[in-house]
Amino acid sequence: MHRISRDAAGKPSLIAWEGDGNPSPIGLDQLSEEVQALRVRRPSFRESWLREGAGARRERRGSDRFVEVPWDEAFELVAGELNRVITTHGNNSIFGGSYGWGSAGRFHHAQSQIHRFLNAIGGYVKGRDSYSFGAGSVIMPHIAAPMEELLDQHTDWNTLAAHNELFVAFGGIPLRNTQMTAGGPSRHRVREALDQMRARGVRFVNISPLKQDIDGAAEWLPIRPGSDVALILALLHVLISENLDDRKFLSRYCVGGEQVKRYVLGEKDGQSKTPEWASAITGVPAHRIIELARDMGRSLTMINASWSLQRQSHGEQAYWAIVTLASHIGQIGQPGGGFGIGYGTLNSVGSSELRLSGPRLSQGSNPVEQFIPVARIADALLEPGARFDYDGGTYEYPDIRLVYWAGGNPYHHHQDLNRFISAWRKPETIIVHEQFWTSSAKAADIVLPASTTLERNDIGFASREGQMVAMRKLQEPLADAKSDFDIFGGITRCMGKEGEFTEGRTAEEWLENIYEDFRQRNTTLVALPGFCEFWEAGRLEIQTPNKPTIMFERFRADPERHPLKTPSGRIELYSERIASFGYDDCPGQATWLEPLEWLGSQKTARFPLHLLSQEPSRRLHSQLDHSPHSRSGKVMGREPILLNPKDAIARGIADGDVVRVFNDRGACLASAQLSGDLLDGVAIIATGAWFDPTDWALTNSLEKHGNPNVVTIDAPASKLSQATVAQSCLVDVELFVGELPAVTAFDLPKFAAEDTARSKSPRV
Structure with missing residues (x-):
C-alpha cells in the first residue's frame, strides 16, 4: 500500500505506508517521467484497420502506424464494429479477455468492468480458470475443495509458529511472490512470519532447483524440475513400508488409500516407487528421501506446494500427490500440520485477518455458454470448430472474430509467443484498453487510453488483509485517458445500451453502492461505518478475529456433519469420477507421468x-x-x-x-x-x-x-x-555473437498524421 507525499512546491510522490514493516518498492515510481512517457494518451486506431476496414493487413499488427482520433469518433467506430460483428456472427464470436489486475480497486477492476459491458451488449465467450493455478483450479475440487476456498482457509502463520515443527516446501516460499495480494496487500507479513517460526524452532526444507526460493535458513534439497511427484511417491513408499502412515486417518477421512498403496508398492504396474527409483528420476539421494520421510512421519509437518508446481506437464498430479502425502501423515485439520498450496504465493495466504467477501461490481448475466480454458486461447483462434476435452466434458472452440481485452497483457502470460503471433492475426478486430504502450497494445487494432489508479476514486480491499482503503484520486487523467467505466459508458451510449451498463449511476454513485452492499452483507461479522464516514476517514482497520484459522479443522472434528464438497464428502486419494473420464494423461490417482520436456527426456x-x-x-x-x-x-x-x-x-x-x-x-x-x-x-x-x-x-x-x-x-x-x-x-x-540489437520494447509506436489516414478512410 502506498501513501502520498508532497514536497515544498506541492509536487506529489509515492512512499510506502508507515504501517507496513516490510513494504514492497514496486509501484513507488509510478509518477516518474519514464513511466509517464509510455502512456497511451488518445484513442488510437491501427492505420490499415482505419483506412481499409476490419481485418486489413493483420500481419502489420505490432508494426503498423496508429492514428489518434477524438473520443466521439472512437466511440462511434467501436460501437459500429461491435454491432457489425454481433449482427453478422453473433455474440459467441466475441472473446472477452481480461486478467483483471486486482490492485486497481474494487470498482475500477478491469475484469468486472469488461465482463459487465459485454454482458450488457448480449454476452461473450469467456476464459475459464487462470494461468496462475489453472491445473489446481480443476483438480482440487475433485480431491479436496475448490482452490479459492483453500487459499482463504490456509492455517495461519501464528498457528504454525506455535505448533509446527517441520515445514517442507516444494517449490520453496519465495518472498518475491508475497509482495502482492489480489485487491492489494496491507502489511507484508510473510518475512516476519518465517522469522517467528524459525525463532520457535521450526525446521524448513526447501525442495527446489534454487536455494534462494526460501528466504533465510533452510535445508536445501535440489531437485530436477518436473520430478516432484516421483519424490513424493518415494516418500509415501517409506511411510507405508515402515508403518509410519496414519491408517486411522486414511480410513475415516479419505477414500482410495488402498489404491494408493497398491500403486506405490508396485502392485498395479510392477514398479515399486522406492527411494532408489525416485533418486534416478529426481537427483535427490535415496538416503535423504528415507530420512525426510521418517522426519515427516514423526514430526508435526506442514507440506506446501507452490503454484509453479502445477504449471507443468501433468501439473494436476503434483497437487494430488501433495494431498496424498499429507493424508498418509494424518495431520490434516490439526494446528501446525497438513498441507498448503499457496504459502509463498500471495501475502494474504496464511493471514490471521478476518475473511470477508469484499465490495464488488455485478457483472450481470452472460447468455453465451461457450468458453475457452484461458491457456488455450491460441488453439481457439487457430482452430475454430475444433473439439477439446475439459474436466469430463467435450467442447468446441468458437469462431472468434473480435477480441476485446481490458486488464492484462497476453503477450506476457501466454506461451510460445511466436505461435501466438500467428493466432493473434486471426481475429478481424482486436480492441484493448491500456494505460501504456505495451506489446499487446502495439499489436492491437484499437487502443483506448485507460486512466491509472492514481487518476480515479476507488475502494481498495482484499480479503484477509485487515483493512479497507479509500483510494482517492491524486490527479486528473493524463491527456484524453478515461476510466474503463467511462469508456464503456460512451460505447454503450452509442449502442443504445447505456442504461443496462451504468444503471443511471455515476462512478462515484457506484462506489457508494458497492460499499453499502458490502457493509450489509457483512453486518453480522464486522461493524462498519457509512460510506461518507469511511471516505472521510480514508482507511478502516478491520478487527482481527481471536480464533485461529486451521484448514479443514471442522472436517477433522466431524466429517459427517462437515463433509467436503467432493463426491464422497471425503478427501479423494482415488477419484472414481476422474477415472471414469478415461484420460490417458490424468488417471484416477496421483501418478508419475513423464513430462513433455524435462531433464530425463x-x-x-x-x-x-x-x-x-x-x-x-x-x-x-x-x-x-x-x-x-x-x-x-x-x-x-x-x-x-x-x-x-x-x-x-x-x-x-x-x-x-x-x-x-x-x-x-x-x-x-x-x-x-x-x-x-x-x-x-x-x-x-x-x-x-x-x-x-x-x-x-x-x-x-x-x-x-x-x-x-x-x-x-x-x-x-x-x-x-x-x-x-x-x-x-x-x-x-x-x-551471442554479432552486432547487439537495440531493445525497443519501451519505444512508442509510430503515428500517422490524422488527416492523411482519415482522408482515405472508408469509415469517415
Missing part, C-alpha cells in the same frame, strides 16, 4: 537445459516493466538469465554476457548471471519483460528483451484442465 541431446520462468521481484507480472525500479534490475537493458557456473563455463559464458536462449520454438536474448545456488542443468528467467521481437511481421524472429515465453511450450497440462505447462521447457544457451 531424450530431447536433452539437443536442448540440455531446463528453463524455469519464475515470477519477477521488481514488477507485478509485466506491470511497470518500463519503470526505473524494474529496469534497474536488467543487465545491458535485458532480463537476466540465472545459470549454474558449470553450465556457463562449458559454453564459454561469463557473468554479464549477453546470451541467446533458444529451442525449436524460438529464441530470445538475455544477460547471464551466474550462481552456484542453482542446480546445474537448470536456467531461470523471470517473466514480465515486455515482448520485443526483431520483426513483428515474422513469426520466428529473435526476441531482444528476455521474454521467456518465446521458448515455453503451448500445450495443455492434461485433458482434465487444459492448463499451462510453462515450467516444462528445454532450451540451450549460447554466447
